Amino acid sequence: PDRYDFQAIQDKWLPIWDEMKPFRTDDESDTRPRKYVLDMFPYPSGDLHMGHAEAFGLGDVVARYWRQQGFNVLHPIGWDSFGLPAENAAIKRGIDPRGWTYDNIDQQKRSFRTYAPSFDWDRELHTSDEEYYRWTQWIFLKLYEKGLAYRKASQVNWCPNDQTVLANEQVVDGRCERCGHLVTKKKLTQWYFRITDYADRLIDDLNQLEGKWPTKVLSMQKNWIGRSTGADVQFTIEGRSEPISVYTTRPDTLYGVTFMVVAPDSDLAAELASGSTPEVRMAFQDYLEKVQGTSEIDRLSTEREKTGVFLDRYAKNPLTGERIPIWAADYVLSDYGTGAVMAVPAHDQRDLDFARAFDLPVRVVVDVNQPVTGAIPVLVDGELPDDLPPVDPKQTGEALTGTGRLINSGPFDGLSKNNAIKKITEALAGSGLGKSAKNYRLRDWLVSRQRYWGAPIPIIHCEACGEVPVPLDQLPVALPAADGLDLQPKGTSPLGAAEDWINVACPSCGGPAQRDSDTMDTFVDSSWYYLRFLSAKDATQPFDKKQAEKWAPIDQYVGGVEHAILHLLYSRFITKVLFDLDYLSFTEPFTSLLNQGMVLMDGAKMSKSKGNLVEFADELKKYGADALRVTLAFASPPEDDIDWADVSPAGSSKFLARAWRIAQDVTSSPDVVWKNGDQALRRQTHRFLADAPGLVESYKFNVVVARLMELVNVTRKTIDTGPGAGDPAVREAAEVIAMALNLFAPYTAEDMWNMLGYEATVAATQWRKADPTLLVEEKVTCVVQVNGKVRDRLEVSPRIDGAELEKLARALPSIVKAVGDREIANVIVRAPRVVNIAVKG
Numbered sequence: 001p002d003r004y005d006f007q008a009i010q011d012k013w014l015p016i017w018d019e020m021k022p023f024r025t026d027d028e029s030d031t032r033p034r035k036y037v038l039d040m041f042p043y044p045s046g047d048l049h050m051g052h053a054e055a056f057g058l059g060d061v062v063a064r065y066w067r068q069q070g071f072n073v074l075h076p077i078g079w080d081s082f083g084l085p086a087e088n089a090a091i092k093r094g095i096d097p098r099g100w101t102y103d104n105i106d107q108q109k110r111s112f113r114t115y116a117p118s119f120d121w122d123r124e125l126h127t128s129d130e131e132y133y134r135w136t137q138w139i140f141l142k143l144y145e146k147g148l149a150y151r152k153a154s155q156v157n158w159c160p161n162d163q164t165v166l167a168n169e170q171v172v173d174g175r176c177e178r179c180g181h182l183v184t185k186k187k188l189t190q191w192y193f194r195i196t197d198y199a200d201r202l203i204d205d206l207n208q209l210e211g212k213w214p215t216k217v218l219s220m221q222k223n224w225i226g227r228s229t230g231a232d233v234q235f236t237i238e239g240r241s242e243p244i245s246v247y248t249t250r251p252d253t254l255y256g257v258t259f260m261v262v263a264p265d266s267d268l269a270a271e272l273a274s275g276s277t278p279e280v281r282m283a284f285q286d287y288l289e290k291v292q293g294t295s296e297i298d299r300l301s302t303e304r305e306k307t308g309v310f311l312d313r314y315a316k317n318p319l320t321g322e323r324i325p326i327w328a329a330d331y332v333l334s335d336y337g338t339g340a341v342m343a344v345p346a347h348d349q350r351d352l353d354f355a356r357a358f359d360l361p362v363r364v365v366v367d368v369n370q371p372v373t374g375a376i377p378v379l380v381d382g383e384l385p386d387d388l389p390p391v392d393p394k395q396t397g398e399a400l401t402g403t404g405r406l407i408n409s410g411p412f413d414g415l416s417k418n419n420a421i422k423k424i425t426e427a428l429a430g431s432g433l434g435k436s437a438k439n440y441r442l443r444d445w446l447v448s449r450q451r452y453w454g455a456p457i458p459i460i461h462c463e464a465c466g467e468v469p470v471p472l473d474q475l476p477v478a479l480p481a482a483d484g485l486d487l488q489p490k491g492t493s494p495l496g497a498a499e500d501w502i503n504v505a506c507p508s509c510g511g512p513a514q515r516d517s518d519t520m521d522t523f524v525d526s527s528w529y530y531l532r533f534l535s536a537k538d539a540t541q542p543f544d545k546k547q548a549e550k551w552a553p554i555d556q557y558v559g560g561v562e563h564a565i566l567h568l569l570y571s572r573f574i575t576k577v578l579f580d581l582d583y584l585s586f587t588e589p590f591t592s593l594l595n596q597g598m599v600l601m602d603g604a605k606m607s608k609s610k611g612n613l614v615e616f617a618d619e620l621k622k623y624g625a626d627a628l629r630v631t632l633a634f635a636s637p638p639e640d641d642i643d644w645a646d647v648s649p650a651g652s653s654k655f656l657a658r659a660w661r662i663a664q665d666v667t668s669s670p671d672v673v674w675k676n677g678d679q680a681l682r683r684q685t686h687r688f689l690a691d692a693p694g695l696v697e698s699y700k701f702n703v704v705v706a707r708l709m710e711l712v713n714v715t716r717k718t719i720d721t722g723p724g725a726g727d728p729a730v731r732e733a734a735e736v737i738a739m740a741l742n743l744f745a746p747y748t749a750e751d752m753w754n755m756l757g758y759e760a761t762v763a764a765t766q767w768r769k770a771d772p773t774l775l776v777e778e779k780v781t782c783v784v785q786v787n788g789k790v791r792d793r794l795e796v797s798p799r800i801d802g803a804e805l806e807k808l809a810r811a812l813p814s815i816v817k818a819v820g821d822r823e824i825a826n827v828i829v830r831a832p833r834v835v836n837i838a839v840k841g
């Protein structure tokens with residue numbers, strides 16, 4: 001064809017590539033160094049969307065780039081195919097979640113095929129396949145063996161709409177991550193993974209990722225784990241044999257404790273109330289009921305009005321012996337620290353708000369006006385000298401949270417805050433009333449779900465033997481057919497009603513027993529999928545350690561920032577567990593991470609309900625894969641959002657057509673002598689060859705596309721107004737353009753490559769080395785005149801612009817001298833050859 005026709009080009013190359021399988025990576029004899037490039041795998045709800053087009057387009061640039069740099073690149077694809085959306089859709093339409101899921105996978109596969117990321121299709125996996133989830137169950141049992149999977153009854157996050165429990169990570173601003181319904185608490189027996197055992201390593205190992213993961217994601221992970229250091233302090237309680245332990249980050253403020261607060265929904269609060277007066281018991285019950293409907297976010301908010309009840313019970317300050325009233329208030333959480341706090345209203349904002357609401361005393365014990373550096377000040381009559389006017393937090397409403405020196409603190413007066421933390425902790429430890437302690441925001445990972453479409457938990461409950469793990473050789477515990485089961489959410493798993501399935505013989509004693517009816521959180525499925533790609537067809541083990549050593553960890557992971565906490569944290573955890581069990585020899589799964597931006601429309605997130613949805617399938621039909629990919633890569637740096645209303649896929653098509661026509665125009669034989677060609681064009685070509693790798697490696701894909709556009713323009717100019725399409729430099733440029741377009745527009749690149757006389761595939765050609773002699777900037781001599789007389793010379797680039805040249809000329813010392821203090825009347829610049837300065841007098 002003599003006209004660029006993306007459809008014809010796609011139709012021509014797709015079957016050829018299908019035949020060739022150019023991206024297969026199973027050759028054991030391949031000695032090239034390896035790279036593993038992975039995009040977060042899609043969830044099969046409907047067709048692919050523009051977000052997929054963006055993410056997979058960017059990941060593919062990296063995969064294709066490393067191949068051209070001589071690496072053996074693994075770039076697999078699979079589906080995260082268990083989960084609630086399938087089940088909800090199935091309930092709504094009365095169909096089987098399995099059918100719905102696999103139909104969607106088929107559709108996404110068809111779209112991917114046209115979009116043509118360089119996937120190794122032979123390693124395709126679906127987490128809902130028995131061959132896959134058999135190994136998810138295996139991982140569960142490995143954790144169980146190690147005591148890292150356990151069952152306990154506790155207050156859990158509950159979505160009343162989805163009728164299922166949620167992990168802490170799935171509660172966003174107090175709402176269900178999936179459906180947006182307000183999350184409540186419910187006491188249930190559930191399965192957990194002991195991720196808190198790994199809290200320190202999950203924080204400390206973030207150091208390995210510094211500079212390779214977005215800083216924002218690193219700090220989100222860190223804050224989520226939320227490590228703090230302080231002390232556990234024991235307060236004895238009147239009328240109770242056991243002391244109450246409180247966790248504080250500020251043991252230095254112990255002399256400022258004026259009351260104690262316990263979480264109303266803790267066992268401790270119930271016990272203290274029950275040992276109090278009938279009035280207190282009633283007030284407490286009323287209060288507790290109100291608290292149960294309040295979200296954690298609201299409870300911790302400093303904005304909210306403080307509420308609470310006095311329990312009419314008293315504690316004793318371990319250092320001063322002072323009598324301290326105990327309250328129950330919902331700003332203290334039952335599952336953080338010990339569920340009890342020593343309240344220091346002068347120095348903690350929430351304690352101060354509470355003290356002001358209930359008129360409790362406030363005592364300042366850290367003078368934040370006292371500098372903490374320098375010598376310890378000498379006390380005068382027990383007072384610090386030159387006191388600034390005292391600030392009273394009870395008046396101002398502002399807690400004094402800064403550093404300073406201790407006052408009103410007996411023998412600790414005058415110590416700086418940090419010193420006091422140390423000294424007071426030591427004093428407490430000396431009398432057995434406290435010790436230094438760490439605390440984490442991270443909670444154990446709740447992994448059981450009361451839903452159908454997930455991997456069954458491979459445990460059998462036997463009256464005689466208790467929990468019995470399903471023997472490894474009996475995996476998978478396959479899901480029973482959905483047919484005949486009521487999938488409607490009701491708080492217990494639909495699997496409980498599958499009688500033939502649920503009733504089994506106990507593997508240990510052979511007596512009647514029952515399968516666990518819960519299924520696993522889909523984040524368990526996705527926590528290890530990157531390893532299964534390495535041994536996708538291995539029926540004997542989840543993955544082969546030798547393969548993992550060859551390929552993993554992942555060199556480049558690409559995905560949305562919405563997974564900054566959940567998926568990444570869980571994968572990191574499971575990787576560390578597998579390392580500890582000696583199945584892996586590395587501890588971090590994703591060496592570098594790229595978070596692509598979102599594709600927006602008119603500044604807003606696209607959605608069906610807003611009516612601003614741009615369908616990927618429509619755009620793909622209209623513009624073709626290459627123009628879409630180029631548009632997405634060119635629109636902005638990959639981390640930034642793209643507004644589809646501001647970009648021009650039609651412009652990208654034009655660019656691709658221009659590039660393609662260059663190949664068409666080149667007719668001379670392939671064995672040309674490059675060095676005989678147009679030197680200016682050759683310089684531009686080689687400058688591009690030299691610069692592009694660094695740009696790709698720093699994710700400046702948009703700049704690479706812009707530079708390619710420039711190269712296409714200059715080449716066209718050389719054809720039309722220069723030495724013509726027969727010039728060797730033009731052929732050279734055309735080949736480099738085809739080679740580089742492979743990153744962004746694989747069909748166009750392949751077609752050009754073919755027109756230029758090469759066999760498929762351009763994806764396998766190696767990035768050409770730039771000729772260093774062509775990178776040296778060519779210079780021309782510019783003469784600088786004053787009133788027509790040559791005064792100096794400059795060596796400059798032939799492409800220098802007039803303003804720049806004038807600036808250089810006027811800054812020359814000889815010219816400054818020649819002009820002296822005379823007034824400049826006029827400057828004539830003829831870049832790059834002449835600058836003439838006309839002066840008066």
Ligand code: ANZ
Pocket residue numbers: 227228247248249250253263331332333334335336337338339340341342343344347348439
């Ligand atoms: C006394 C104190 C004085 C505190 C002061 C702070 C400032 P992070 O850093 O997040 O770990 N706290 C402890 N357990 C709590 C719970 N279950 N619910 C709500 N708050 C709780 O916070 C630790 C601090 O949060 C602890 O230190 C405690 O208040 C409070 F000037 O103790 B602090």
Ligand code: ZN
Pocket residue numbers: 462463464465466468506507508509510511513
């Ligand atoms: Zn048994």
